[in-house]
Structure formats: C-alpha cells, structure tokens
Amino acid sequence: MPRTLATRTWVRWTTFAARQILGIVLIIAGALKIPWPEASVQAVRAYQLLPFDITRPVGYALPVIEVVIGLLLVLGLFTRIAGWLGGLTMLAFIIGISWVWAHGISIDCGCFGGGGETENGIAQYPWDIARDVGLLACGVWAGLFPRSPLALDNWLFGPSDTEADADHDELEESRA
C-alpha cells in the first residue's frame, strides 16, 4: 500500500510551519485591534463593502475571532477546522482589498490596526494581497494536511481510526 502524502514527514513539518506562520500573524493582527474596537469598526466601514448595520458587530467580533483562530493554529488544536477558517478570513481580506482597489478607494487596509482613508493606500494593495495570498496558502495547507508534530490534537484526541490505520501501515512499511 503506497504511503499517502499526508503521512510523509516533510508534509507534517510543513503543516507545522504553516500553522505557526498563519497563527502568529493572526494573533498579532487581532491583539493589536482588540483594545480599540471602535477603530476596528471604522476600518471595516472604510471598505464600504458590508451593509452599514453589520459593520459594528463585525468590527467588534473580527479581532477576537482572529486571535482565537490564531491560538488554535499555534497550539495545533482543531487544526483542520482552524486551517480552513484561517484561510477563509484571508480570502475575505483579499476580496475586501480587491474591492477597494477596483473601486479606487484609497484606504489603509487596517490589517494590523489603524485603517480608514489615506493618501496613497492604493500603492500598498498589491503587497497586502500578496501577503494575504501567502497566508491563505498556509491555511489551505493546514486544512488539507492537518496532522503535524507538536500539536495538541495529537495527545488530546489521539489518532482517529483511519489515521491510526494509516500510521499502522506506515509502521509496517518501514519495517518491510
């Protein structure tokens, strides 16, 4: 039986790296915004994308959600879900920045606090998007290959039956 990609050592360590990169960025980005929720609301409004009435709940909730997803990724807890969710937030940011770019709205993306209209925001958009695409890739990778070393998932839940079988096969193979 051939080894699946997900069981290879380098894949697992790549997941570990992806977890740490996306997780740490999310924690920092969220933590910088949590003390100033009204500024976060303002940053959301500057995109002129969401209906006005939901900008306040989004502005308040988003930093907390970022930190929680970030913590899950760094700790390796619910890695599959956290990876997909982290990727999803990055996708949302990419859509947001593309939207303001397409509409010629010049803002600070407010990614790490701040936000609002600014003089030469548009020049920054390609870099913001490039960064977020990289982080999106980290999230997708962790979602596709959630098994990784140094993760709470490993000792908290133990391997699921199918994963246990895969580990078993791997063991057999290495013996052969």
Place this chain on the structure above:
Amino acid sequence: MTQSRREALRRQQQAQARAKRFQRIIIVGAIVLAVVVVGVFGTIFVSQLNRGNTADPGTSAAVPVNATADRDGITVNPGKFAAGVPKVEIFVDYQCPICKQFEGMFGATLDEMAGKGEIQLIYRTMTFLDNNLKNDSSLKAGVAAACADNSGKYSAYHNAIFAGQPATEGTGYTTQQLRVDFAGTAGITGAALSTFQQCYDNRVTSGFVQGTNEAAAKDQVNSTPTVMVNGTKLDNNKVFQSSVDVFKQTLLTTKGNG
C-alpha cells in the same frame, strides 16, 4: 477465550475509545466557542465602560437648539436662508489639521454666504480621529461646540476651536481651552458662560455628537473635511485647488443627487 469473544471485546473497547474521544472533542470545542463569546462580549463591555468614563456620564438625549431634523448636524444659519438654496454640509473633525486648513481657506466665505442666506450651511461633526489618535478630544470639542449652539454662539465657537487647534495632531484640547478660552473667544460671557460650562461639564450633548458621527459614517463619509452640496460629495482635490470665487460658484451650481 474463543476467537469471536476476543473480537467482540476488541470492538467494545474500540467503541468505548471512540465515545471518549468524541466526548473530549465536544468538551474542548465548547471551551473554544465559550472563549470566542466571552472575548466578543468582553470587548463590548470594556469599550462601553471606557466610553462611560471619558465622556458619557449622563447618556443624555439632549439635542442642541439648531440641530437638523435628522439630528445629524447643526444648522449654522437657521431661518436666514430661503427655500431652494443649496444645502451645504461640511463634515469636520475638530482634531483634523486639514479641516483647519480648509477652515482657513473657506471658513469666512462659508460664514458670509450663510449670513446672506445664499446657502443653507450645516456642520456635521465627526469624532473618528479619537479612534485614530487614541484620545477623546474630538468628542469633547464636538460636545462643547454643541453646547455653544445652545448659547447661540455655535459658529463663533466652531471658529475658535480651529483657531486654537494644537500644532501637533493628537495633542488634543485641554479642559481649560474648551470650558474657558474658546468660550471667551466666541463671546460667551456672564450667565450664558455658566450655562455653557454646565452643559459641557455634564456632557449633555455627547449622545448627539456620537449620533452625528454615526450618521456621517452611514452616509459613507470616512474622512474630513468633506463638503457635500445637495447630497453630492465634492472632490477634495478640486476643492483645495479652488480660489474663493471658484469655490463659491461650485457651491451654488453643484447639482444634487436627489
């Protein structure tokens, strides 16, 4: 032990392990969700607390006398303009240096046109720089200006604030400036002064000013100064390159969007 009994035992153990695993997943998942909920509500709670401490002891619904019907701003020249003249709305944040620059370029022109009744002039105060500068001076200045409206000195007080704006953005306004100095410059004296100061000290108009900021954001104004004529936003690049005469013409000829 027979083969089938051993197999049955193994299955039972597996089922138990699965059930335990499932239980752990549910418990930890619930903890994570609880952290999210507590985090969001904690943020809301703390921010309300901060707001209460700084500027909102009375949570008053009081509205200054010349507030617009929608409570989104203050009319500078009530009763002085005829029906059908252009409605000019100026969005300002009292901590915004470019607003001071704008005021220096066109403030006198606006006052003059408003006085003659050529336009209906409305100032819509915003407070978003409080968030950017991490202080509460925009709100405090807005509250003071709205209180000055009750003393009949709105326009003069508005001008006094900009005249006294600190050179460095973010320094903010002192209580002395807002309670005493600007009031003096605006010509609020005697009994009117103590009424004004009482209004300011109790932050009577803070709910109104928070409302004008919210209303401006709702009208998709995210920066100051912004000039709106009959609901149409003017391009600031053009505004700041305009001579006084061109600016006047722009105000008088811009078509509305409604």
